[in-house]
Amino acid sequence: MQKNIFFIVPLIIVLYSCAGALISRDARIEFEQGLALFDQGRYEEAVPRFQKASVLGPRYTEAYVYLGRSYLNLGKWAEAIAPLRTAYRLAPEETRKEAVNFLLDALIGGALSEFKKENYTSSTSYLKEALGVDPLSDTARNELVKSLIALGGKLVSEGRSSEAVTAFSEAVEIAPKNLDAYLGLARAFLKTGDYASAMHIVNDAVKKIATSDVERAAFWDLVREN
Known part of the structure; x- marks a missing residue:
């Protein structure tokens, strides 16, 4: 039995080392x-x-x-x-x-x-x-956010605002400090008639993300326009 073990072990090693030969x-x-x-x-x-x-x-x-x-x-x-x-x-x-x-x-x-x-x-x-x-991969992540925002914008322009909400929401989840993602999400909610959700996004962005008067004004202008 011991002799068989000594024979099998080197055989396994040879088989693994020769896997490329397959x-x-x-x-x-x-x-x-x-x-x-x-x-x-x-x-x-x-x-x-x-x-x-x-x-x-x-x-x-x-x-x-x-x-x-x-x-x-x-x-x-x-x-x-x-x-x-x-x-x-x-x-x-x-x-x-x-x-x-x-x-x-x-x-x-x-x-x-x-x-x-x-x-x-x-x-x-x-x-x-x-x-x-x-x-x-930072490159993949950054490009994905950019692509989702573009997709959301295209969906809104095609009157598919509910689908746009999904795209912009994904962008916000991946990049929670991206102003364009928040603006797009707020716009998409407004287009669906969900003003409560839109205002929640606007208030959240104005308090936590917008760092200048210009950025804050962009959100309030969006609300006034709709």
Whole structure:
């Protein structure tokens, strides 16, 4: 029995150390060819190599990482997100940081691209995912607040004020000292006819957030206009 134990333990060690060998030879060949193109800055040509490597090796984390990185270098944010999501999911905890960084780049880049097109719902969705990946990302948080405020403003202009209340409320929750978020929330409540909630927001903002007469006047002007 003791001899069997001495045999099994080193066998387990060998199996773990050779886990990389589970990637097929064909997948490795495709990856190496893609990597050579990537290192030369030929990202467009590298993409199909990394794609094929990921098909041949569905758990080939590096293939997904470099496929995503190729798309990032081409400025194709949306295309980069899917493979980098997979890389993030496959990567072991101790080496996940690399995948996290690239996935954040893709999600924030995708969000900014959507924001420029005034696709605020998509932008907000990407940024929420980015915060889920890295809750400490100040960039993701700041951009999410900006996107939620823009989304709320668009919803108000479309007569969807109740939905706008939700967007502005989220912005206030994330950034409790953001004046634009409070102004937007107060305006949205006024548009729904909920004057009590609007006045609560205005009074709260005037007392706790507005630091100048100009800022305080902005809230009272909003009330007078509505």
